[in-house]
Amino acid sequence: MPEPVSDESAPSTMVPASTGDAGEVTTGDATETGDALEIAGPPDGLWARMKADPTYAPEHLALEAVRRFGPEAAEWAARMRAARPGITPDALADLAVGRFLRRARLSGAVSGAAGIVGAVADVGVLAWTQSRMVLHIAAAYGADPTHADRATDLLVLQKVHGAAQSARLALGVAVGRRRLAEMAGRGGLGVSVARLGVKLAQMAGLRAAHRVFAKVVPGAAVILGTWANSSATRDLARRARDHYRTGRTG
Template sequence: MTDTDLREDGPPAGLWERMRADPEYAPEHLALEAVTRLGPRMAAELVKLQGQNPGAPPDALADMIIYRYVNQSRLSGAVSGAVPLAGAVLDVGVLAWTQARMVLMLAANYGADPAHPDRAVELLVLQGIHKYTQTARTALAVARGRERVDALLPAERPEVRKVVLRLTLKLAQMAGVRAVKKMAAKVIPGAAIILGGVTNGNATRDLGARAITMYRLRLSGSALPRG
């Protein structure tokens, strides 16, 4: 998989534009787009996986799903670790998108509709962007109504550098990695390739474990905190 492949398999161009225009709500924009665009695809992916492993219980399939996306996340980190510092934005964006695919497929695996709007709420709670479902719902509603930067007056436009930094930090928070550490690692030749893959893989595995726990609880009748 090349860096070009990762770009094509990551957030679509329109989503990148919305996130750059509104970096403060980048996680919300990504969650909304992921559920709409990826939800149906992840349901189909689950059916395919089930067909390849007839009779496998949900927990066994969940392990396979996590294994798949941890490997994809590691490759994303290794490839983007070899590109210039600006690649940190691409890295965390692709990582967050890859993780969304995993969570939505895990949701489908435990009986939840991956295309339902509630999955966007759950993504944000699982990724630690919001602690409660109600605050996540409110933030998603705000994100839907935010103005685009190109609709603002020129004098109100923030500096591009600040926008990129804010976007990187918000996406890194969503993906469960420390943006400053990742970006600093990119100035160390060679080490960034290793650190990027390990960091991404560990963050994805941890998120997968949280998602499995949450969707198992949903099956037993428990719910996310609503405060």
């Protein structure tokens, strides 16, 4: 059964990322139909926001993920429950984890570029995919995936912040910085591609951080990619399931 892909494009084949000036990354996607996998990276507007304000890149990504994927996750969970009456939350979460784990394993293939720009694209796509997975897991356990608290959950579960209070504070700062940048009529508060890569790698999981540097060496990321993505995503899925299963959704 084809699944909705929010407002993203859905060509029939995987489209590699294109890179322009330093740090400019545009990813493509492919549609999941049967065994085909749709792999989408952050939209161009989010990339620009994160490049301009790399210190708060995880916060910008979490806020945009909830906005884009929260409604999708809620619709998916409702549709699955209607199609499979009596399905348990654990079984529904299994479907979500399986769906996005496959994408995480292949997410590095979306970026066709070597070097630091390609590395940033890789970890950005992985963090985006993982965030989408967490929101689907939340929906599987009955938490509202569109609620603002889900952005807080993402930052804590992805170990960007150690507690909900600090995550909420950082989200508020990120929103304020974005508004200040918009009022000033400029892209943000400073650009650092390497810094952005480190922040996104932190969000995607410790093992994924090695890919930022391994990607610079041709062939290294191909060897590490599947294992690193899978391991980091499995760890995150386990934490998310524990969190939502016990009802800690505040």
